[in-house]
Amino acid sequence: MKENILIIGGGAAGMEAATQLHKMGLNPIIVEKSEALGGHIAQWDRLFPAFHPAKDVVEQMLDNVKDIKTYLNTEVTDIQRNNDGFHAVLSNNETIDAKAVILATGFDVFKAERKQEYGYGIYNNVITSVELEEFFRTGKDERINHPKKIGFVHCVGARDVKVCNTYCSKVCCTTALKQACEIKEVFPDAEVYTFYMDLRMFGLGYEDLYLKSQKDFDVKCVRGRVCEVSEDMDGKIVIKAEDTLFGKPLKMTLDLLVLMCSMEKNKSIDAIQQKLGIANNSDGFMQNKDMYLGMNDTAQEGVFVAGACTAPKSLPDTIGEARSVAVEVYNYLNK
């Protein structure tokens, strides 16, 4: 009989880890709390840096896991270690006995209303990067009505002591420039500004995207944080920021403001994480054993981690970690 591996989370990390474990002859079981597999990426339209349709990637991943046992709309409500591994109880009252557990629980999107000065949930034309992606995917959002002037605010909920998130969320810079290009495609006459602290274009093709956004799409990148957002009589958004390259404050009226929300630790797994004895790291994500050679391991034997549950990660990083966790689990079972 094949050995069960319990994978909590059916996003990119969970699906890819399951795929690899299945290929290795093991029996991964995915438990996903939402109604579908795919995680955040399934809500995305196109991926940076090459504007690749997210749907193609998700469909491929879904095809890869079609023969793998999956529970949807299901959560792990209890988990205990026993002599043979782990005994998990699901919210549908079924139980799973597994040799190992992979936590692939991903991330939560920072709730933009916590940055009250940006006016999300107060001013109609302030939206999040997730909502803009939804607009690209569906073409529907009443707030996005032929905007002539659009701003993007980087680092919303990241690198920000005020909200206790001092870490960089890693993907927001590249996402902002991707979305800036895309909204110019939809509204070619619009002026598009991005407000950044640093542009962290670290991956293959990312710097090219930065140059492309300026050369081909005339996106204007302003180095400075937006400090205040308000609304004028016409419902337009008035922002205050500082252009730190010019050393001057600026004020600008926009039709649409997009907040690039950061990743935060997925807190819905906290109770199970606690039962498994996994601590959080200084950024509030799950603590792995070692950042170099034990990134998939945890302090608890038989419990592994993959993807954005340990830190903000891009999709390629997540898939790489998902594959490596499969190797770690395989080696663990065969030691």
Next chain:
Amino acid sequence: MIIEGKQKIWADYQKDIPNDHYFYVRSCIRQAFWPGSEVTFLDITRNKLGKDFYENPYHTTCGGIAYHSDTIPQETAMTIIARQFALMHESGYENYVCSCITSFGCYTETLETWHEYPELEAIIRQYLWDSCKKEFAKPKYLAHASDLIYKFRFDIAKQMKFPLVNVKTGKPLKVVEHIGCHYSKMFPSKGFGGAEYPHVLVGMIEAWGGEVVDYPERRHCCGFGFRQYFVQANRGYSESNTHKKFESMEPYEPDLIITNCPGCPYFLDRWQYVIAEQTGKTYGKNGYGIPALTYEEVAGLVMGYDPWDLGLQMHQVAIEPLLEKMGIPYDPKKKYQGLNGKDLGQPMCPSCIKSV
């Protein structure tokens, strides 16, 4: 505007404050700027609402202006505050309420600092003993006086005679609210409604029948940034801040500005004259300015106090158009009369902005 978003924030930033028995301390500058405000606060709370608000004649300034002007160190400011707390303790009170926003910020900062650094509190105790032979107890509750008017706003509304409504049109007056910077910008949880969308004055306006104006420069400084005004060479910054606010609120045609800080109504009032002198522009209708009142003055007006007893003749911007909009009777002859009808003399009136 999504009002539900603001309402959620207002619900998140509420304070459970005591209903009665407060030790009241005045502002060092409000009595000169707006001499009717503090006495009206005490009259409303004591005589109209039947509350116990005690004032000790030996209390002093909190030292906030000197502290924020860098002329005294924080330890000195804290020792002054410790003495105020000692007076409260000696008087048998545990709830402390201050008239001034800067004071509220200083008291809050001091209590929070002592909470984080108890060794500093011990040093201040020693300083107070060495200098005054006094011992203090920290207040169980610290409030700003506008918190109390906010808390009692519906009780005031029950006694209201002249709501914030234009008697000629029947429409709510359009009211700009301006919050003193030190009310909640430093410690958002200490203010009703938090730092970005404070509810303390909004709640009064709504309870008394007015309509709140939210305009792009709502959060901007009134112009009384200490370094802008106390340094004479910087006073242009002070005026430019005020000018920016008026330019931003002008399209909304507000009838009234309500404030909860000593300096804000002063600068929002007086700079209107200077702007008019310099540019010829006024922001009210027909050559008038927009009245900038304290919350106690507004509470007094809606409750039917005589405008001249409230000290509204101390405002540069003429109050009469507002009184007429609200249907409040007033005797023009008494505007410049002191106690017992003594003629105080009419001040010189500028021609660039209407005075009566």
